[in-house]
């Protein structure tokens with residue numbers, strides 16, 4: 001990307017944020033979550049970002065994604081692969097990088113202004129790019145905090161979907177279930193008061209935001225019918241609290257996973 005392309009890209013991201021950020025903040029305040037009802041970025045930009053993700057895939061940048069049971073048993077998340085957007089990937093995915101940096105900088109500023117008690121960190125974040133390759137790939141219900149490889153100080157999860165070809169036959173909807181550690185607990189938490197449960201299709205440009213430590217969520221099984229363009233792509237940025245360095249205590253078992261997910265200093 002040339003310097004002027006970068007400038008234009010960042011300006012488009014900032015203009016977009018300006019269009020929906022007040023709604024996002026109101027959603028977080030009232031319910032603890034928000035989802036856009038239309039794409040949060042212009043279509044050509046989303047298509048270019050999708051292409052970058054497919055290029056990363058073809059480069060072999062993704063690795064098998066894992067889940068954790070009860071804090072210490074790791075198991076493969078079947079048919080789900082993940083990678084992190086960091087500086088080494090800049091040549092292949094400059095737009096993913098600039099989206100990450102611009103989005104983080106702007107949202108940390110705006111969310112901190114609206115919720116000073118969140119005390120979001122402007123220097124560190126976490127991110128993960130998920131690629132599901134069909135065959136019923138799913139994410140079990142979870143919070144984005146609470147076990148070794150998921151730092152306790154993740155505060156806000158920002159999920160962006162890049163699926164141009166999505167249609168109902170592909171599945172893979174995200175379901176925000178309620179508050180609690182388990183589905184049973186979430187069901188008891190009077191989710192109705194939060195407008196939950198809600199099922200959201202992963203269409204391109206949909207942004208889903210929620211408090212990382214409060215909202216239990218899962219992803220329904222997804223399929224691939226026509227090759228790579230049907231692969232399900234979600235990109236999550238986690239904004240974290242100021243106390244990042246003290247709280248991330250990588251235990252030996254989780255060390256690699258924590259490296260894969262936490263706080264690159266590259267963002268700024």
Ligand SMILES: O=C(O)CCC(=O)C(=O)O
Pocket residue numbers: 128130139144159173174202217219234236
């Ligand atoms: O892909 C999604 O819709 C959700 C992904 C997710 O929950 C995660 O990566 O923690």
Ligand SMILES: [Fe+2]
Pocket residue numbers: 142143144217
């Ligand atoms: Fe999650």
